[in-house]
């Protein structure tokens with residue numbers, strides 16, 4: 047095992063072969079590990095053959111969004127299903143989360159808020175460990191409120207902070223408060239930004255993301271069931287956090303950044319803004335507009351995945367020869383040159 051310095055404050059252990067290490071000595075002593083909320087288990091399922099080839103884990107709030115992403119990426123990487131079959135929700139009998147697998151891509155819904163995404167991350171990180179997945183990359187494709195930016199803008203998070211602007215996830219454990227740094231992969235963030243194009247009819251920016259425990263009072267809205275502050279208080283708060291560099295507000299990035307970082311997994315958060323909070327609280331855009339906006343983070347992550355697979359020689363430049371196709375060395379060289387900015 048070697049040690050990799052992730053930051054000045056923290057070093058993490060990792061196996062030289064890139065497999066995910068669990069920071070929990072109890073798991074390997076257990077006869078079986080039941081991933082209860084995924085409806086999977088280390089003894090009941092052959093997790094290595096089911097998931098061993100996973101490279102990308104893409105998470106979003108709703109089952110519909112992750113199903114849509116699964117079909118979208120399937121088409122984009124030319125992944126073929128046996129005739130007459132459809133994608134299966136692998137976790138359907140958990141009645142909690144939905145999970146689809148398309149070649150090296152897992153697309154999973156995380157529900158709303160830090161507790162929901164936190165439980166899921168514990169189990170997905172354990173799934174990576176049991177399946178002996180190497181160097182997975184995690185993405186969250188979400189929605190958010192923007193601060194001073196137009197609806198439909200894509201924000202790639204450079205940092206996640208809590209409602210008090212602290213870049214840490216706090217969790218009471220055995221009666222004591224534990225703090226974990228919420229860090230996202232800076233290089234991955236830059237690589238994603240580089241994949242936005244001038245032809246995209248919307249802006250893609252990098253910004254600081256505030257992650258709250260609530261959609262209404264936690265985000266300073268005036269339209270919840272309760273509100274003990276004035277419009278002036280709200281605007282002063284939004285102005286203050288905007289000045290501190292916050293571009294958008296959502297509800298999972300802190301846990302997503304902290305738990306993936308703690309596991310030594312590269313991750314990024316990409317959200318589309320549904321409303322400019324300096325102009326209002328309610329999400330007023332029509333359903334069709336909201337649907338199109340939600341595709342924007344999916345497009346960016348899809349571009350990243352395609353570039354990665356092209357660079358590894360697992361996808362042709364036109365993206366349609368099958369996810370695991372083998373190309374001539376000359377063609378692969380071209381792909382490598384085009385993809386220099388991707389790991």
Ligand SMILES: O=P(O)(O)O[C@H]1O[C@H](CO)[C@@H](O)[C@H]1O
Nearest residue numbers: 107158159188189296297298
């Ligand atoms: O659209 P998703 O990914 O769920 O993200 C955002 O939307 C939900 C609130 O409407 C919260 O989960 C927030 O983080």
Ligand SMILES: O=c1cc[nH]c(=O)[nH]1
Nearest residue numbers: 189190191295296297
């Ligand atoms: O304002 C918003 C919009 C979507 N999601 C949030 O958490 N906040």
